[in-house]
Amino acid sequence: MTLPIRVRTLKIDDRDVSAREDETILEVARENGIDIPSLCYLEGLSAVGGCRLCLVDVRGVPRPVPACVTRVEEGMQITTNSERIVKYRRMNLELLFTEGNHICAVCVSNGRCELQGLAQSFGMTHVHFPYLYPQLKVDASHERYVIDHNRCVLCMRCVRVCDEIEGAHTWDVMGRGIEAQVITDLNQPWGTSDTCTSCGKCVHVCPTGALFEKGKSVAEMLKKRQFLPYLKLMREEHV
């Protein structure tokens, strides 16, 4: 027998809201029309709290917490838009720009990129930190798709969708910290992967132009994400 789901009441930005006990702060905020920015989070995939753009303040907790992986608790008092929180999010976003080589003007996702869109919605006109210009590769060995590591923000949506939805687990992460990068199979060229089904789910959940279809030029890569909530729903009903 499963226990009944309890309801929790809490405050977000001084608004009284109620939530199921198994919900996260991000889910509850969005249900109530309260905007918290996010990048690595994607509805239909597990949450990992990687990008740190959904940071919020919880009263009594000294450090900011990522809203996408923090469960609601009774009596929580959450602030989503304090000066401190906005500053930290902005710093994290700027650091994402310095850690890759993001040249929006010549990117397949120009105008449709979530990273670029976040910069615009944050009112970010420049980056305060020195750019690192890391040496990163492009792998075009796959018949239909390309991975450009210069544009990867390590959100790991590709890793999650490949594992959780497609069930292939072609993608994974290698290395630590600034050296980390996504890999296919045993860090081999994507085109030689034995596990990749060429389904393209990774390409379409990628928030930037890091994963794209071959032959797409500047601003031409349209990512279609409608399949994700649909597939998730279908599977839930038939299990």
Next chain:
Amino acid sequence: MSKVRLATVWLDGCSGCHMSFLDMDERLIDLLERVELVHSPLIDLKSFPDAVDVTLVEGAVSSTEDLEKMRKIRQHTRILVSLGDCAVTANVPSMRNNFGVETVLERAYQENATVHPQVPHVDIPALLPHARPVHEVVPVDVFVPGCPPAADTIAFVLEELLAGRMPDLSGQSRFGA
């Protein structure tokens, strides 16, 4: 009332930002009634003048000459504006940063040359190891992202500055467009 002294500079960029500036069309006539264009690739003056009120910089800082220019310009400019993605982020010119100067020059002037392949070295400034945004070299007052920024955006920036306000560009322009 004396006119506002305006300068524009073209470093490592494609001149697209200057083209966008010219795209202000008839607004340029009105602008020139209120400002004096004291230095620009559009006028033939070799050295940067003193006491400039506003300087618009297009392009990344890529060579020893760019670096010297920017230091001098900063000294003689009241309000320095990074105009466009190359000035703001180093943009396309920064795509060479991974390869090292020698490799880049060899690729451009030897591997890809069909007649007299040779790396030019006489009377030209040396490339810096990295093309960098202007604000990593000197302090910048206003940032105008865009590749290029729209003529309307440039007009807005100039109107605000002429009205004595610092333009708030948040949400008005974005990287890449």
